[in-house]
Amino acid sequence: MGVGTRRSSRRAAGQAPQEEVAASGAAAVALVDESPKRGTKRGAGGKNVRANPSKKRNRAEEQGQTASNLESVQEDEHAQVSQDAPVCETAEEQEETLSTTKGYDEEEAEECDSLAPEYSQMDSDMCFAAYGSEQSDGEDNTAQSAVCLDEEGRRNQQHSDVEEVAELIGVNQFTATLLLRSVAWNKEDLLSRYMDDPEKVCASAGVPGPSASCEKARQSKALDEFECPICRGDGPSKVTALACGHTYCDTCWGRYLTMKVNEADTQIICPEPSCTLHVPEDVVGALCSAETLAKYRNYVLESFVNESRTTVWCPRPACGLAVDVSTSSSKYVSCAQGHSFCVKCRAEAHAPADCDIVNAWMKKCDDDSETFNWLSANTQDCPKCHACIEKNGGCNHMTCRKCKFEFCWVCLGNWQEHTDFYTCNRYDPAKVKEGEDSKAASRAALERYLFYYHRYMNHEASRRLEAAFRERSAKKMEDIQKKEPHRLWGDVQFVGEATEALSNCRLVLKWTYVLAHALPDESKEKNLFCFLQEDLEKKTERLSELLESDVEVLLKPEVKSEVQVLASVASNSRKKLLKGVEDGLATTPLPTM
Known part of the structure; x- marks a missing residue:
């Protein structure tokens, strides 16, 4: 299948800018070059030649053009496998590069065939019809790098949006902040709505409309005679009133605002029950401590992500980066720290399993994994009501608390039959067949679940070592440069690239076991899926073993070449899966978990 893959890949590599024509039962390719001048075509030597109406001349040019493009295709294939290959400028260098590429192709084909000899006779066209070619234009579910914002970046972006809105519609920054929060920080949506009906937008955000007087935004003064509606104090006190006119003493204001901030409420409204006016930030700063004000501002900053529809937190614990997902065309994105996650469900990137399967699996793991392990070893099902029963003593005479049925713990038979003649040591298949069938089905389902669960957790354990593994690979690249100072950083970059490929393969392998658990057993689709899974797993483990080698070993040219080729082969296997x-390999109806 490896050879079939290579041929299909080479054939597909040149199809993007070309037109495919059938000729003599084979696929003939007619290539039209985008020449810089009208009336010229590029010949076999790469030179521009003027078009001639002569048919013989045109035919020669087309043949030369095809040869030139085939050389380009072969060079592109070599560039994908060996990223540090020099750019060829002379004919000798081109010939050497094509020879090296041929060696890589043959090695990849032999390696693929050796991994699955039992599939060597499988028809390659049937395989690609089933699961597609690696060069397909379809999405390969690789996480795209997205725009990330740390705390300083979020603060600057938030301040920029607030200032722009405040300037455009002529309000203060606090009002602009509340207006933006009312539309989930969508600046364009806010401006569109505000131009249509400013009074309605302001009312829904709980801020004074354009017709409200700015002079009454906040009034603070000392009064000799004032009874606070909250504490009922009637002595001399300093009071504060908002634009709504509701006035309270500063002591009650401070207590109220501090309580709200401690509850993480940053859209604080006037204490008057019937009032919906929001308390400005400067009132919080004037009447609360510096610590409370800092906490208030931090909550407002977090709302820039928590309330946004396009910016989300990276779900990896302790990451702290916010990711803009509005411009991503992929199902999965990754933050600046390399943590990839699903745009839809915000969980870890889980290709090839979809969100519904992942949600069902995670719920099953939370509910069943350890429970099933313990139940399998320590409990029996009641023969009558099938309730799960734990033995809490040495006696084999059991009584079900649910249905009060008395039975023997050893044979699960009715205890009344143990009176005159003890039959526990006699196995009667006909008598216990119905109960055993039910129990066997339950145990079989448990064993099937645990089979996939243990393999899923095995790859999860490998993923947990990702951070340390990345650090080790970076250290190895530094060590290589120290040992050979003449090497450029690009000469040792292959270690980091191979490590990234290994991480992507392990993540996909982890979730393949979740999808395999959902697929029906003994189906044609699952058999092919398991073959692709096994193929990827073998290549991933081999790549992992190579990357664990010492620096001296990685410096060897043959090892470096093997790492590069294997990383490329493993990545291609991941894309194929x-x-x-x-493309529909697993489109059969999935059973419930």
């Missing part, structure tokens, strides 16, 4: 699922 994901493309296969996307």
